[in-house]
Amino acid sequence: MGRILALDYGKKRTGIAVTDELQLIASGLTTIASHELLDFLKKYVSEEKVVKFVVGEPRQMNNTPSESEIFIAPFLSRLKKAFPEVPVVREDERFTSKLAIRTMIDSGLKKKQRRDKALVDEISATIILQAYLNKN
Incomplete structure (x- = not known):
């Protein structure tokens, strides 16, 4: 099958998660400086079979794009150009930071x-x- 790789893209740094080969379990991989992200992905994709990128889509409560989308859109263009064979899908990322902190507290x-x-x-x-x- 291959792995699905998810990105929580930010202006300064990007959180990365990946599935197992059977695409059953999501696991945190690392966090990397956003300006180093494409180089990291090129190396990772050369070593692992990545079949899809899932990129967080920040939205406001009224479902309009968040202000941070202006930083993500140019990155998406570079990502699609660097990996034209790997589909990119977006996933709503509202409340993920709060959920992450709650997960940290609970653990x-x-x-x-x-x-x-x-x-x-x-x-x-x-x-x-x-x-x-x-x-x-």
């Missing part, structure tokens, strides 16, 4: 650990990917 992480924004982004990417898997 017993200390307050200092919960301030790690990179970990929040990685968990958010995992939540985005799991939501996509649940729908499909």
Whole structure:
């Protein structure tokens, strides 16, 4: 089959999550500086079979695009150009950061650990990917 890779794209850093080969389980992979993301993805895709990218789609409560979409749109163009054979789908990412923090609290992480924004982004990417898997 191949893996599905999810991105919680941000201006500074991007959380990354990936499925197993059977596309059953979403797991956090890493968080990387957004300006290094395409190089990271090129290396990863050369080593693993990635069949789809799921990119978080920030939306407001009234379902209009969030202001951060202006940073994501140019990245999506670069992503599609770099990997024309890999489909890109969007997944609503509303509340993923809050859910990530709640997950960290529920798993017993200390307050200092919960301030790690990179970990929040990685968990958010995992939540985005799991939501996509649940729908499909």
